[in-house]
Amino acid sequence: MSLRKGLAVFLFLTLGVGALIICVSVDKHALHAFMHMRKINILYVLMMVFLAWSCDASRFCLTARAMGYKIRFVRGLVLTWLHYFGCALTPMQVGGGPFQVYVLYKSGVPVGSGIAITLIRTLFSTFLLSIAAPVAFLTVPQLAGGGVLVKGVFFYVGILSVVMWVVFILSILKADVIKRFCCAMFLWLKKFRWFSRLRVLRAYRVTCSEIDSYSENVKRMVGEGLPYFIGAFALSVCHLVALFSVLPLLMHAVRLTVNYLHAVLAQAMFMFILYFIPTPGASGVAEGGGAAIFSLLMPENMAGIMAVICRFFTEYLAIFMGCVVAIRMIGWGTAEKIISGSGDELIEEERRNGE
Numbered sequence: 001m002s003l004r005k006g007l008a009v010f011l012f013l014t015l016g017v018g019a020l021i022i023c024v025s026v027d028k029h030a031l032h033a034f035m036h037m038r039k040i041n042i043l044y045v046l047m048m049v050f051l052a053w054s055c056d057a058s059r060f061c062l063t064a065r066a067m068g069y070k071i072r073f074v075r076g077l078v079l080t081w082l083h084y085f086g087c088a089l090t091p092m093q094v095g096g097g098p099f100q101v102y103v104l105y106k107s108g109v110p111v112g113s114g115i116a117i118t119l120i121r122t123l124f125s126t127f128l129l130s131i132a133a134p135v136a137f138l139t140v141p142q143l144a145g146g147g148v149l150v151k152g153v154f155f156y157v158g159i160l161s162v163v164m165w166v167v168f169i170l171s172i173l174k175a176d177v178i179k180r181f182c183c184a185m186f187l188w189l190k191k192f193r194w195f196s197r198l199r200v201l202r203a204y205r206v207t208c209s210e211i212d213s214y215s216e217n218v219k220r221m222v223g224e225g226l227p228y229f230i231g232a233f234a235l236s237v238c239h240l241v242a243l244f245s246v247l248p249l250l251m252h253a254v255r256l257t258v259n260y261l262h263a264v265l266a267q268a269m270f271m272f273i274l275y276f277i278p279t280p281g282a283s284g285v286a287e288g289g290g291a292a293i294f295s296l297l298m299p300e301n302m303a304g305i306m307a308v309i310c311r312f313f314t315e316y317l318a319i320f321m322g323c324v325v326a327i328r329m330i331g332w333g334t335a336e337k338i339i340s341g342s343g344d345e346l347i348e349e350e351r352r353n354g355e
Helices: 003-025 028-035 040-066 073-089 096-106 111-139 148-173 175-189 197-221 226-244 246-253 260-274 285-294 300-330 332-339 343-354
Strands: none
Touching: 003 073, 003 285, 003 300, 003 332, 028 300, 040 073, 040 111, 040 197, 040 226, 040 246, 040 300, 073 096, 073 300, 073 332, 096 111, 096 300, 096 332, 111 148, 111 197, 111 226, 111 260, 148 175, 148 197, 175 197, 197 226, 226 246, 226 260, 246 260, 246 300, 260 285, 285 300, 300 332
């Protein structure tokens, strides 16, 4: 998907679904509550957002340090914002990684290590969420009694959690098993005419190379770089806690009853699901699904607008900052090439020019 198309789809779904939810769900009581909200809480919300960004940036720094590379905090912030921007424009939120690998390469980090850094950063979050999501269903009564749809989501989350942990363990202890599985999958893809043999072979080689690089870097991190690895994991916890604290603060601002633990766990479950939504940045589903989940924690007339406002602080601000950084630091043309999948060729070209 091109940069322009991804941005257009993201804006269309986000603005369209957000506006529809607000129009359908909001009444005069909800408007009155938000117009007379506790203004000081907005400051607290912004503090939590910046704390989340800072934890994420520091996590990049420590993850890189565990592999023997140094990244400044400011560069970590840039990587954080680019992650949000790239994820907002691509299906399954996969676009953040190529931007980060490119910026890390420009900072002196080899491509293989850059891929490992970005992948492990994402795995920290997804594995924490894969634990929190099932716990949310077991401990939050509103979710457990949410009907057939919510229970269906529970099984979906449970299966994904088990699969992710199995793949993670195998990728470290039995990387050859993962490579054999990939080989079987790529051989299956060869049966389809629209996948050329050369393209499938190249994809298989790249995948195997990335698996080997990832496995080696993880072993190095939990060996020589163990203290930094533990620090990065702790920052991952702090990052999610700060991010999930935005909703309770907004609920308190409009004088709603707040159960902090339930609010955090419900968001953890929902964020985990959003990682596997095929729309760019999970747009549309994030707003609509957020309204549905939040309605289990608050009155329905407040849930829709709360979902949109919460996403504004936790996602849209970072996406905007990432857009600014992408245009000023990378350039629109280069960003277009990275999003379209030409990042490897771009890095190879710069490597040849540097030589």
